Amino acid sequence: MNTPRELKYAKTHEWVKEEDGLYVIGITDYAQDALGSLVFVNLPELDDEFEAGDAFCDVESVKAVSDVMTPITGRVVEVNEALLDAPELLNEDPYGAWIAKFEGEIEEDLLDAEEYEEFCENEAE
Amino acid sequence: MDKKTVLYDEHVKLGAKMVPFGGFIMPVQYSDIIGEHKCVRTQVGLFDVSHMGEVTMQGPDALANLNHLLTNDFTNMPDGRVRYSPMCNENGGVVDDLLVYKKGEGDYLIVVNASNKDKDYEWMKAHVFGDVELVDISESVAQIAVQGPDAKKLMLKLTKEENLPVKYYWFIDHCDVDGIECLISQTGYTGEFGYELYCAAEKGPELWNKLLAAGEEFGVKPCGLGARDTLRLEAAMPLYGHEMDDDVTPLETGLDFAVKMGKEEFIGKQGMLDRGTPAIGRIGIKVTGRGIVREHMDVVADGRVIGHTTSGTVLPYVGGAHAMALLEKEFAVPGKPVTVLVRGREVACETEALPFYKREK
Numbered sequence: 001m002n003t004p005r006e007l008k009y010a011k012t013h014e015w016v017k018e019e020d021g022l023y024v025i026g027i028t029d030y031a032q033d034a035l036g037s038l039v040f041v042n043l044p045e046l047d048d049e050f051e052a053g054d055a056f057c058d059v060e061s062v063k064a065v066s067d068v069m070t071p072i073t074g075r076v077v078e079v080n081e082a083l084l085d086a087p088e089l090l091n092e093d094p095y096g097a098w099i100a101k102f103e104g105e106i107e108e109d110l111l112d113a114e115e116y117e118e119f120c121e122n123e124a125e
Numbered sequence: 126m127d128k129k130t131v132l133y134d135e136h137v138k139l140g141a142k143m144v145p146f147g148g149f150i151m152p153v154q155y156s157d158i159i160g161e162h163k164c165v166r167t168q169v170g171l172f173d174v175s176h177m178g179e180v181t182m183q184g185p186d187a188l189a190n191l192n193h194l195l196t197n198d199f200t201n202m203p204d205g206r207v208r209y210s211p212m213c214n215e216n217g218g219v220v221d222d223l224l225v226y227k228k229g230e231g232d233y234l235i236v237v238n239a240s241n242k243d244k245d246y247e248w249m250k251a252h253v254f255g256d257v258e259l260v261d262i263s264e265s266v267a268q269i270a271v272q273g274p275d276a277k278k279l280m281l282k283l284t285k286e287e288n289l290p291v292k293y294y295w296f297i298d299h300c301d302v303d304g305i306e307c308l309i310s311q312t313g314y315t316g317e318f319g320y321e322l323y324c325a326a327e328k329g330p331e332l333w334n335k336l337l338a339a340g341e342e343f344g345v346k347p348c349g350l351g352a353r354d355t356l357r358l359e360a361a362m363p364l365y366g367h368e369m370d371d372d373v374t375p376l377e378t379g380l381d382f383a384v385k386m387g388k389e390e391f392i393g394k395q396g397m398l399d400r401g402t403p404a405i406g407r408i409g410i411k412v413t414g415r416g417i418v419r420e421h422m423d424v425v426a427d428g429r430v431i432g433h434t435t436s437g438t439v440l441p442y443v444g445g446a447h448a449m450a451l452l453e454k455e456f457a458v459p460g461k462p463v464t465v466l467v468r469g470r471e472v473a474c475e476t477e478a479l480p481f482y483k484r485e486k
């Protein structure tokens with residue numbers, strides 16, 4: 001499992017990166033592996049507002065639909081439209097294939113890489 | 126507590142993702158559903174279907190009982206043949222759909238859905254008459270499906286050509302498959318060419334591993350229930366609990382070919398007659414907008430709900446998002462624009478003919 005050190009992680013398996021005052025969100029390697037091949041992404045709209053913990057996007061495999069939660073209370077300022085035609089990017093490059101960029105307040109109790117890895121190990125048991 | 130098939134340990138060794146299904150803990154996928162699906166369409170795949178239920182029906186009155194319990198007609202059925210049939214309740218709704226294997230006069234094997242096995246067995250026991258014996262032999266049987274264009278080549282590495290049934294829905298009993306006694310039928314639930322093998326439960330793991338080894342040169346993959354579901358959907362094969370249930374008759378879900386209304390009597394005949402000409406029909410739906418339509422979603426046209434989807438997802442071989450639906454009769458024809466409500470979102474769709482995939486013969 002790949003867990004970049006510089007990112008923050010939510011227990012619902014999203015990663016967050018701070019970049020130019022915005023928060024970039026995607027799903028983790030662990031999440032994409034558990035979900036299997038993704039075939040559709042339902043992206044949020046620009047300017048949609050969410051509270052931390054809200055589902056802001058859903059991703060679909062052949063078998064199931066899964067919500068993606070935001071760890072940010074704030075507003076969507078950019079979405080990765082490349083995912084509309086190529087949802088498989090989430091499987092191939094989970095830390096490159098970001099889903100959306102938010103402006104707002106980040107949740108405080110996110111995990112660092114080490115804590116997230118430990119969390120996933122416990123969840124797998 | 127979910128049961129394990131005799132192949133459970135093999136699945137775990139192969140790294141399968143195991144999920145509960147029909148009272149069993151079954152492999153949903155080994156590698157990925159899409160790859161497994163395509164492998165069955167283009168090469169060959171193996172499925173553990175030992176969770177299916179098997180019931181024998183034997184005795185001088187077996188034929189009369191089959192004709193009473195089931196909607197299809199079993200009169201004049203030759204030995205060594207398989208026949209599909211719904212089994213209905215008094216109202217014409219479906220108790221289950223199943224396969225009947227005729228081994229000889231008064232000697233039949235019935236194969237039913239795992240999740241319905243106990244219900245079916247109780248139903249049959251409650252409705253049989255005369256000199257007939259029903260035995261649930263599910264626990265002592267392992268079943269493996271070998272499906273795909275290379276299925277015959279794979280099987281010929283383990284058995285003689287004379288053991289392979291030459292036509293769809295034919296079977297041969299007591300075949301030697303590299304030392305393991307099997308019943309082999311040319312049947313399957315994938316819409317692809319292939320066989321289903323039945324053997325003694327304790328021989329299951331050995332047979333599975335022999336099939337995997339023999340299939341290596343053909344690129345065989347073990348395939349899970351995920352691919353089994355997308356394959357059967359692509360071929361528009363109905364699944365109990367989706368395209369039919371206690372409230373849907375076989376006529377409403379397009380299984381007329383297996384309902385012989387000309388038979389003097391069978392359970393559900395009067396119920397179907399009372400319901401009259403079906404008001405709904407089964408049809409395909411193609412997503413023309415953006416999204417994936419799944420089961421149990423409302424289908425809207427002319428400003429009202431005209432039915433619901435029964436199964437749906439992205440079809441790996443055909444491509445694109447498709448679904449099956451039960452719609453009011455006037456909409457159950459190809460080419461009608463409809464809208465499907467996907468978790469509150471309106472997704473543009475169009476009705477299309479079934480099946481989505483038909484293999485070239």
